[in-house]
Amino acid sequence: MKLKFKTIFVVGITMTLLIIILLSLLSPMLLQEAANLDKDQTVQELERVNNNIHSNMDELRMINRDWAIWDETYSFIVDRNQVYIDSSLENTTFENIQLNFICFINNQNKLVYQKGYDLENHQPLQLQTDFYNVFLPILHNKDSFSEKNLVSTKHGLAMFSLESIYRSNGQGPPTGTLVMGRLFGENVIKEVEKELSIDLTFKPNENINNKELLMVENLNETKLKGSLLLIDYAKKNAYEISFVKARSFYIQKKNSVNHITFYLITVSLFSMLLIIFLLNRFLLTRVSNLSMELKQIQTQKDIRARISGSKNNKDELTILENSINETLASLEDKHNEVRNLAYYDQLTFLPNRYMFFQEFTKRIQNNNGEIIILFLDLDGFKRVNDSLGHELGDTLLKEVSNRILPIVEGYGGMIARYGGDEFLVLLNYKERHVLEMIIQNILMEIQKEYRISNFKTFVTGSVGIGVFPHDGCTLEEVLKSADIAMYEAKRKGKNQYCFFSELTGNNEYKLLMELEKDLKNVVQNRELELYYQPIVCSKDEEIVGVEVLLRWNHPAKGIIFPNKFIPIAEESGLMPVIGYWVLEEAIKQGFEWKQKGFNKLILSVNISMSQMKDHSFIEVLDNVLSNHLLSPAMLQLEIRESDIGFDLKEVREFINEIKKRNIKIALDDFGAEASSLLSLKELPIDVVKIDQNFIKNITAKPLDQILLNGIFEITKGLHLDVIVEGIENKEQLKYISSCINTKLQGFYFSPPLPAPDFEKDILGMDMFKTEQEIACMSVKME
Structure with a gap:
C-alpha cells in the first residue's frame, strides 16, 4: 500500500474515531438531560392534577364544615x-x-339520615x-377528620x-358527624381535564403496594406516560390517573x-481533505x-547519482535528503576503495587478474x-x-609497470x-608484424638499465602469446596456452617471445594442457577402461585376488596410463x-564374478590422496557396496x-573407518x-605390497636380497600379509617362493587385461606359461 493511501486511511480512521468518541460522550449526556427535562415536566403536570384533586377535596371540606356548624343541622340530628x-x-x-351523597350519623354511630x-x-x-x-372505621380514628381522604364504596x-x-x-x-362525599368518576376527570387542558385516563390499578404516587414511564422514543396513583383510606384499592404526552425535549x-x-x-470530511491536501x-x-529517486538509483545501480532535494524547504525531510546524499557519497567513496582493492594491484596500481577477466569478457561481447x-x-627478478x-x-616492479603501461595503452590494450x-x-x-613490434618494444623497455636507491640492475622478459x-575457448584456457608458450620462451634462452600456436605437438606443456582439457569429459565419453591383473599364491599359484588398474583409452592418443x-x-579436481x-x-x-562362482576372489582397488581427504568417500563406498550387493x-x-x-592422523582415522566395514x-x-617403516608403525595396515624395484635384480644383487629378507622379517613379525609385485621371470618366482610363502603379482602370471579377456584367459584356463610367452609380456605397463 502506498504511503498516500496509508495516510488517507490513517487520517480517515482518526477522524472517524474522533467523531465516534465525541458522539459517544456528548450524545448520551444531551439526551439524558432532555429526558430529565421531559420527566420533570411530566411530574409537574402530575402535581397539577394532584393539586386539582386536593383542591376539590378542600372545597368539599369547607362546604361540609359550614353545614356541620349550622344550627338547623344540629337540630336535625336531635329531632329529625x-x-x-x-x-x-x-x-x-x-x-x-x-355532592353525590350526604350522611348524618349520631354520636352512637347510628345513621340518622343519608x-x-x-x-x-x-x-x-x-x-x-x-x-x-x-365510614364507621374512620370515625373511630378522630385524627382522620381533618385529613383529605378517599374511600372505596359500592358506587366506586x-x-x-x-x-x-x-x-x-x-x-x-x-x-x-356529618359525612359529605363526591364519587370520583369520569365527571371529576373531565372537570380536571377541562381545567388543566390535559387528556386523562382513569382506571383501577392493581399495584397497591407501590410507594411512588407519581410515576413517569418512557413508552418509546417519542412518547412517555405520567401516572398519579390514588389509594383509598383502607389501602385495599388503588386507582390510576394517567396521561400520555410527547417527549418534546428529548425529540428536540x-x-x-x-x-x-x-x-x-x-x-x-472537510478537515480530512484539507489535512490530506496539506x-x-x-x-x-x-x-x-524521494522514493522514486532512490528506486531509480537502485535500478540503475548508479552510486554517483544524488537526490535532487527540496530547495524551498528547510525541515527534517530536507535533513533526511541531505543525509541520503551524504550516505551515497560515502558509499561511492567506499565503493571506489573496494573496487580499487578488488580490481587493482596495490603495489603497481595496475589492474589485477579480476579486472583483466572483466575486460576480457567485455571485449569478447563487443568484438x-x-x-x-x-x-x-x-x-x-628473483636474483634482484x-x-x-x-x-x-x-620498486623494480613499479618501474617495469611504468615503462610498459604507455606502450600497451598506446595500442588500446x-x-x-x-x-x-x-x-x-x-x-x-x-x-603479425604489428604484434611483434609491440612485443619487441616491451622487451626493449624492460631490458634497459634500472637505477634503484644507488643500485644499478638489469632484468629481461619472456613473453608467451595466446x-x-x-x-x-575460455580465458583460463588461453592463459594456460600463453603460460606454456612463455615457459617455452624461457627454455629457449629468455628475453624473447613465443606463440603457443607454433609449439610442436610433442611439447611437454602443450601435451599436459591438452590432456587436462580432454580429461574433463572422459567419464561422459566412456573413455575410461578397467584392466585386471591376477594376484596368486606362491605355494600353488592359485588365483586369490585381482588388482583393478585404470586405463584411459584416448580417441586420438590411444591408451594412456x-x-x-x-x-x-588430482590437480584439476576431477x-x-x-x-x-x-x-x-x-x-x-566383482559381484558378477562372485555370481559365476569366484567367491574367494579379493578385489583390490587403488584410491588416491584426494579420495582419502574427501569426507563423503565413506558414504559413497557404503552406497556402492549396498547397490551392487558385494560383501x-x-x-x-x-x-x-x-x-x-x-x-598421518587424518590417514589413520580414514583407515579405521574403512576397517570398521571389514575392508582390508x-x-x-x-x-x-623414506618413511616406509614409520607407516607400518603408525597405521593399521593389513597388507604390504613390496615395490617392484626390490624384485627387479633380486637374483643378481645380494644387497636387494638382504633388504627384501629384512622386509619379510618385519612383516612376519607384524603379522602382515605380503604381496610381492613385479614378478617377471621364473628365477624371481623361485627365489621369492624359497624365502616366504606369500602372494605374488606380475607379468610372469599375466599382464593387466580387460574384464572379458581376464575372465576368458585367466579365470578360465591354467596359469602355467612357457618362458617365451612370459618374455613377450615382460614390459611393465602399469
Missing part, C-alpha cells in the same frame, strides 16, 4: 325534622354544591342502608369529608444531536519523489574477432629480489599484474568423479605410500619412500 330534609336536602342542593344523588344523570342515587358503614371511589356537628356558637357537645435534543452529527461529519502538498509528494593475450614473466631485498624488488613478477597484456587483434579462440593423467586429475566411476565399475564386476570382505583398498605423508587396507609401493 322533616322540614330540614325538604328544604335543605333537595336535588338542587346536591347540584349546587356538587341521601345520594347522581350528578352525571341528574337523578337521585339509591344508597343502600349500610352505605354509611364504610369517592372523596369525602367528615365533620363533627356543633351549634353555630360552638357551645355544647357535638351531636354527631435528538434532532439537535443528529444535526451536530451531520455537522461533525461534514467538518471532519500532507500531500508539503510531505507526501516529497516523500514519493567477434581474435583477442591476444601476452603472458609476461621477468627474467632475473634476493640480493637487493623485497623493498627494492617492489590493457596491462595487468598477474602476481609476483608476472604480467598480462590484453590486445585486440593485430597484424590467441582467443584458437588457443582456448594412470601415471600420466592421475596427477592432472579425481572424485573418476574415483567414483572406478569404484562402482570394479565392485559391479565388504571381498574388497581391498590400496593406498600409495607416497600419498600418506600429508597427515593394502600399502602399495612399500619401500619406495
